[in-house]
Amino acid sequence: MLASRPVGMPKESDFRLETGPVPEPTDGQFLLETLYLSVDPYMRGRVKAGPSYAKPVDVGGLMEGGGVGRVIASKNPKFQVGDIVEGMTGWQSHAVTDGAGYRKVDPALAPVSTALGVLGMPGLTAYFGLLDVANPKAGETVLVSGAAGAVGSLVGQIGRIKGCRVVGIAGSDEKCRWLVEELGFDAAFNYKTTADLAGKLDELCPDGIDIYFDNVGGPITDAVIGRMNLFGRISICGQISQYNAEKAEQGPRLLFHFVIRRLMARGFLVFDFADRYGEGLRQMAEWVRSGQLKYREQFFHGIEQMPAAFIAMLQGANTGKMLVKIRDSRQPRRIGES
């Protein structure tokens, strides 16, 4: 539960673990036990009081979030005991739901945890945010900030599949090595050890930047916008550098570049593409099966680790997708069994 509204970077004490009886499903509902819970940057927005794209979580209320679970009791004919499902479970060990917004996950396709990553919201975010918002063409240069995160690491690989030169910006040398050596990025650099962002961008993007997929905002984005090519496109997925700010940070005014270079910037949320999730998931699954798309998952263990995992993700500790494993997915359990 959210214990208090975080000020700046959230602390573990902003959250509180509550225990209670496992609820019983009523007609039309089912009960699931969670296997994996997701921590994502958007959750920082959900615990803010200000206006956003969704109502904030109330202080004292259940933290919102996605999870993968196994159905362990069902009074909903569409969901059977044993089904693996993905939906907005909240940060809890069990959830009762009428199934709205849930989908079944095929455990034969890939580890079920991927329903929260490459074959879930982060994967769809990368897919639509790059392909639909920014429309990459072969030979163009795609720059990705937050490149080693759950979304950014997929964006870069999709860019490569589409024939683009792909450059990543990440927060450690190890992340950069992973991007280049394992994921096939053309180049990557560690912004934390790069004093001259502009010079580094000039070096690694000698033909300028056609597409910027932005997860972070702030000074990195300032440096990028002045290096965009004519008719460049900026897909604004997130601004994680700004999420802990209590009021708008100051930075250089950048809109003049938009006129001179005829730039287009568009913010998006994956939900905007809800009617095309099927297309996106099919394509992402195909790329995973063919080995063209790689992913990494990183786990905390146990529901009491949710705040720690969330904070670690906000601090950039994750390479790839950060998850919390609640239970082993290979040990089915029915109500009444222990």
Added chain:
Amino acid sequence: MLASRPVGMPKESDFRLETGPVPEPTDGQFLLETLYLSVDPYMRGRVKAGPSYAKPVDVGGLMEGGGVGRVIASKNPKFQVGDIVEGMTGWQSHAVTDGAGYRKVDPALAPVSTALGVLGMPGLTAYFGLLDVANPKAGETVLVSGAAGAVGSLVGQIGRIKGCRVVGIAGSDEKCRWLVEELGFDAAFNYKTTADLAGKLDELCPDGIDIYFDNVGGPITDAVIGRMNLFGRISICGQISQYNAEKAEQGPRLLFHFVIRRLMARGFLVFDFADRYGEGLRQMAEWVRSGQLKYREQFFHGIEQMPAAFIAMLQGANTGKMLVKIRDSRQPRRIGES
């Protein structure tokens, strides 16, 4: 001629009048005498040393700019003596050209000065910048900054023709009266006497802002972006508040709004639509003829007034299109006549 690179707001002494013999056209060329010369915000960019969308004017070189003239000698079979033409004449009383980029102007259609305004680049800028970049739909709210300028005053009227609610931001009460009482804007306000921009926007745009056509940038734009509706569109035509800045001004970081509200911003230049000028000019002329589109022109007189007209325009002295009248268009003159 450009005498020196302006620092901040240009001064008259940054320009210099030079006189010399009227040139003779050679084969394929024609000679024109200018009737009207245009002063436009983009010229501030042309006298800057930094990178822009075109090569800067050299110190000591001829100032670039559009003009309307009459052909007074021709060795180009496509242009006859007496033709009225529009093109990039530069700031001069006579020009010799091979006709590249020139078009003929029909004096029966409207006063020939309009070829530099409503039926020229400013008109096309308004037409494509609103309709193509921002895609207005009936019932939406369109907000225009620099609303009493050559472009802004047309943007608002096109928005009204398309069934939008149109609100203008301008720099004097008199301009605002003109926008509302003569041009049919739904509302307008004087930013110079409005201490609380945000409150005024909330008052005049009670349903939020769907489209922002931005000519000015700076604090006005900061206040607007936080009030855009979901899926709002920002057409970035100019950033005149920033043109005299020697380095990027600081302002609040705004890209986070783009994600939350799924905003799209796109910078453009009218040249991007060059293959559709015919369409734009036909439609603008039709609206002028039908009385749906009104325009105002304001004149300085004599080529020696070019710097003063340019500076006055940058300072916002114009209501509608600012021009310099060089000669009377109703007195044809041939070489050899005086």
